[in-house]
Amino acid sequence: MNKKFLVPSLGSLGMRSGFCVINPTFAKLQAANSAALEQGAIKLRVQAVRSGAELKVADLLFNPEQSFLWSFDDEWGLLHEPPNVGDDLYVVEYVAASPSARAQAFMASDLEGQLFFAAPDQKWYATVINGFIPERSKGYRFAPIFHAGHYFVMDERFMTYICLVNYNAEQMGQGDDGNVMQFKLLTDAGDVLGSTKRQIRFNSTFLISVGDLLEEIGVDKTSTGHVSIHVRGGASQYAIYTVHRNLATGTIGIEHSLAPHYYTEAVMKPETRAVLYQKVFGGL
Amino acid sequence: MNTTIGMRELVGYSLVKAKSKALGIKKNIQTALPSLFGMPIRGSLVQFYRNDTLFDTVLSFTNYLSYFLPDEEIAIVYSVNVHDRHGKRVASGARRVGPRQTLQVKLSEFVSGVTDEFGLFCVDASYKPRYVQSAGFLGQTSPQFMTLFIPRDPAHGPQMIHSHKHFEYLPLLKSPNTRRSAVIEILDRLRQLDLFVLNSSPSRVHGSIELRSTENDELWSSSAFEIPGHGVTKISHEIKPGARPIPRAVSCVLSLDKAIHHRKPIIFRTAIDGIVTCNHS
Numbered sequence: 152m153n154k155k156f157l158v159p160s161l162g163s164l165g166m167r168s169g170f171c172v173i174n175p176t177f178a179k180l181q182a183a184n185s186a187a188l189e190q191g192a193i194k195l196r197v198q199a200v201r202s203g204a205e206l207k208v209a210d211l212l213f214n215p216e217q218s219f220l221w222s223f224d225d226e227w228g229l230l231h232e233p234p235n236v237g238d239d240l241y242v243v244e245y246v247a248a249s250p251s252a253r254a255q256a257f258m259a260s261d262l263e264g265q266l267f268f269a270a271p272d273q274k275w276y277a278t279v280i281n282g283f284i285p286e287r288s289k290g291y292r293f294a295p296i297f298h299a300g301h302y303f304v305m306d307e308r309f310m311t312y313i314c315l316v317n318y319n320a321e322q323m324g325q326g327d328d329g330n331v332m333q334f335k336l337l338t339d340a341g342d343v344l345g346s347t348k349r350q351i352r353f354n355s356t357f358l359i360s361v362g363d364l365l366e367e368i369g370v371d372k373t374s375t376g377h378v379s380i381h382v383r384g385g386a387s388q389y390a391i392y393t394v395h396r397n398l399a400t401g402t403i404g405i406e407h408s409l410a411p412h413y414y415t416e417a418v419m420k421p422e423t424r425a426v427l428y429q430k431v432f433g434g435l
Numbered sequence: 436m437n438t439t440i441g442m443r444e445l446v447g448y449s450l451v452k453a454k455s456k457a458l459g460i461k462k463n464i465q466t467a468l469p470s471l472f473g474m475p476i477r478g479s480l481v482q483f484y485r486n487d488t489l490f491d492t493v494l495s496f497t498n499y500l501s502y503f504l505p506d507e508e509i510a511i512v513y514s515v516n517v518h519d520r521h522g523k524r525v526a527s528g529a530r531r532v533g534p535r536q537t538l539q540v541k542l543s544e545f546v547s548g549v550t551d552e553f554g555l556f557c558v559d560a561s562y563k564p565r566y567v568q569s570a571g572f573l574g575q576t577s578p579q580f581m582t583l584f585i586p587r588d589p590a591h592g593p594q595m596i597h598s599h600k601h602f603e604y605l606p607l608l609k610s611p612n613t614r615r616s617a618v619i620e621i622l623d624r625l626r627q628l629d630l631f632v633l634n635s636s637p638s639r640v641h642g643s644i645e646l647r648s649t650e651n652d653e654l655w656s657s658s659a660f661e662i663p664g665h666g667v668t669k670i671s672h673e674i675k676p677g678a679r680p681i682p683r684a685v686s687c688v689l690s691l692d693k694a695i696h697h698r699k700p701i702i703f704r705t706a707i708d709g710i711v712t713c714n715h716s
Contacts (some may be wrong), residue, residue, distance in 0.1 A: 171619050177652075218686055219619050219649045263617040273624060275706030277592075279714050280618050301497035301537040302581035304593045311593075341501070341535030379537040381502055395593035397586075402710050404594035406581070413599055415503060416574025423572045430504060 154283035156243040156264040157390045159316045159356040163237030164394070165401060169267035169276075170243055171221035174213045175257050190215045193254050197227045198242040203354045204324035206232060206239075210246070223269065238355040240316060244286075268403060281407045284388055289321055293386040297431050298408060301379040303361045304395050305372060313364075313380065314392040314405075315357040322353035322387075329353050332384040333435060334364055339377045344370050353387065358394070383435055462575050474564055477577040479557035481602035481635045483667065483701045484517070484542050487552040489711060490584040490594070492542040499579040500562065500570060501535040508534045509566050513578065514559045516602075517542065519551035522634070522666035539583075554667050555633050557602035584713055594713035600697040602665075603636040610694040616687045616716040619649050620704060623683050627705040628672040630716070632689070635697035637664035642691035644670055644700065648682035655682050670700075687716050 158170050172195065178187035195211040207228040213220055227241065243264065247254035262283040269276040287293070303311040317330060329352040336344040345368030351357045364380065365372040382391075391408040417423040465475035484492040500509045514529035526548035532538050542556065543549045560578035562570075577599070584594040620628060634640045639661065646656040658670045674681060689698060699715040706712075 171617075173617060216651050217649055218647070218652050219684070221619060221621070221649070221684060265618050267621075269624075270710075274708040275710035275712065276621065276624060277712040277714075278618070280716075297502065299497060299499065299502050299579070301579075302495035302539070302583060302595060304583065304585070308589070309593055337535060337537070339537045339539065341498075341533065341537075377537065377539045379497060393595065395583075395595060397590065397592040400590045400592075400710075402590065402592040402712070404584075404592045404712060406595040406597060406714075409597055409599065413577055414499060414579060415576050417503070417572055419574075423574065426572050427503060430506075431502060433505075 152259060153244055153286040154258060154262055155286050155318065156262070156283045157316045157318055158241035158243060158266055159314055159390070159392065160235055160237060160239035160241070161268050161314070161358065161394065162235035162239060163358055164312070164396060164403065165271060166268040166403070167224055167271060167273070168241060169221065169223035169269060171219050171265040171267065172243065172262070174215070174217055174220050175245070176213045176215045177218045188254055188257060191248055192251060193245050193247050193257070195220060196244050196246045197222070199227050199229055200240040200242060200323070200354045201235070202238060203322070203327065203352050221267070223267065237358065238352065240318065240354055240356050242318065266405070268405060270401070275402065277403050277405050279392070279405045279407055281390065284318070284390065286320055287388065293388065294428070295383065295432050295435070296385040296389050297411070298382040298391050299379065300382070300393060302393065303378060303380070305361050305377070308398060310360050310362055310396050310398055312358050312360045312394040312396065313382065314394055315351055316390040316392070317351045317353055317355055317357065318388040318390070319353045325353070327352060330385045330387050332382055335381040336364060336368060336370070337379050337381070338375065339379070344368060344375065344378065351385070383432060466574065474562055474567065474570065475575040476560050477575055478559040479516070479602040480578055480598045481555055481557045481600050481633065481697055482582045482596065482598040483553065483631055483633055484549070484556055484582070485553040485584065486543060486549055488587060490586055493583040493585050494540060494542055494545060495581045495583060496530070496532050496538045497579050498532045498534055498536050499576065503573055504569060507566065507569050509562050509570065510534060511560050511562050513538070513580065515542070515545055515556055517546055517549050517554065517556040518665045519554045520667045522663040525549065525551070553631060553669065555635070555665060558598070586711070590709065591711050596701065596713070596715055600635060600699070603696055605637070607636050607638045607693040607695065609692050611690070611692050612694050613688060613690045614698050616689065616699070618702070618714070618716045619684045619686050620702070621684045622674050622681050624706055625674050625704050626707050627674060629703040630670045630687070631701040631703070632660065632662060632668050632670065633697045633701070634662040634664060634666050634695055636693060636695045638693055639663055640691055640693050640695060642689065645688040646672070646685040647688060649684040649686055650682060653682070655679065655685055
């Protein structure tokens with residue numbers, strides 16, 4: 152099974168994207184029970200996706216001297232393309248030169264990658280580590296997703312953004328279709344402020360600020376205090392990030408969400424999963 | 436490479452396995468007898484705090500049962516214990532988070548007595564066993580909180596780290612281990628790296644952090660340390676031209692003499708223009 156590392160674009164915040172992955176051809180990084188892959192056995196492919204369709208593909212080669220491969224978006228063949236409008240998605244995957252069992256075993260293992268978001272002048276960066284996701288086969292039935300954000304920062308200095316990365320290989324280049332996602336906003340006291348729905352285009356980065364969501368439901372962001380947001384819907388592969396931003400300087404902090412099994416064992420058994428989904432997604 | 440495993444290390448490794456098994460047994464007992472032993476909730480979870488001139492620590496809690504069980508009115512009690520960098524427990528407190536509610540509060544307001552500039556804290560959640568009929572199908576759940584580092588300097592952005600590592604109560608025997616983080620740091624864009632290593636166990640831990648060039652794996656820096664039980668140590672690197680050439684980027688290799696659960700140092704990096712960002716390694 153191919154695994155992908157999803158690199159969102161924060162182009163609408165003026166940030167550049169980058170990533171770092173381990174080099175499987177570097178001997179010292181190998182796990183104790185597996186040998187390094189020989190030089191040239193594997194490479195890295197970066198697929199740049201814009202407006203839901205493939206824009207460019209770049210292959211990056213591993214140097215066996217180096218323990219990691221890190222790269223920013225100026226190395227992905229995009230220099231002569233129109234500027235990123237903000238919904239770009241960069242899909243990173245290891246590609247084996249030949250179908251060797253060792254390469255396949257490596258690509259099937261638990262893989263992690265590091266995301267970088269740098270200022271345009273590259274003088275500072277924010278970073279976060281996250282896992283690769285498995286690419287689902289054709290016809291796979293995706294479950295809806297649920298995200299509960301309660302850690303937003305919104306005042307005169309800061310704003311928080313929800314970043315939803317929607318990946319669905321089967322839908323690549325198939326038009327403007329996507330998933331409908333419901334955003335329900337609540338006060339700290341648990342009172343519902345309102346809800347709104349947005350379409351999240353397949354194979355794109357969707358970024359929205361808490362302030363914009365409040366505006367969309369007609370609530371004055373200067374008088375609400377903290378809010379929490381329940382996001383429901385989807386049926387696709389999602390990577391979810393929270394981006395905190397300093398409004399004056401543009402500096403950010405970023406963190407990823409955790410998979411649902413961290414929060415309840417109910418998702419791990421079909422009978423309890425069905426009960427959970429009925430309760431969480433009922434009325435959607 | 437020849438590896439010699441001594442009897443103490445072997446016993447230590449066995450104890451780590453036994454502790455993992457004990458956590459599973461505890462969960463099974465709680466699942467079977469919640470009225471006696473409480474609902475099965477993962478814990479205690481550990482995280483880092485700093486309360487200094489650069490950042491203040493804010494905790495965000497939510498009532499996660501409200502979105503798993505929207506028709507139930509179940510309150511969650513979150514309790515927090517705070518330790519200073521030397522491992523001494525200095526403060527504790529608890530707050531109720533009602534149905535559908537969220538609580539965002541400074542750590543120093545959640546509990547009083549946080550006087551050290553950094554250290555670790557642990558979080559537990561509980562709710563009443565009488566809800567076992569409606570909530571039992573969830574199995575083991577986990578406290579849901581986030582740690583926010585709110586900058587005091589007007590230039591930085593808020594930083595945030597999730598938690599899923601355990602605060603440990605049982606002492607550990609020796610079980611040497613090494614972990615190479617998948618995180619690198621791009622040194623030619625930084626002027627300082629601050630690494631905070633948490634000791635989630637009650638046992639004193641000895642170890643080292645190596646920073647190795649990603650270009651050729653050459654050692655750039657090695658720092659040995661000793662951390663008291665439930666303590667935190669800070670390792671700082673000023674990145675300025677000197678006798679040693681500075682690699683473009685480094686990876687972090689953490690070696691410890693005990694297999695503590697939290698083995699991901701918290702990194703605060705200061706960029707060449709002074710901006711500070713943070714994540715776990």
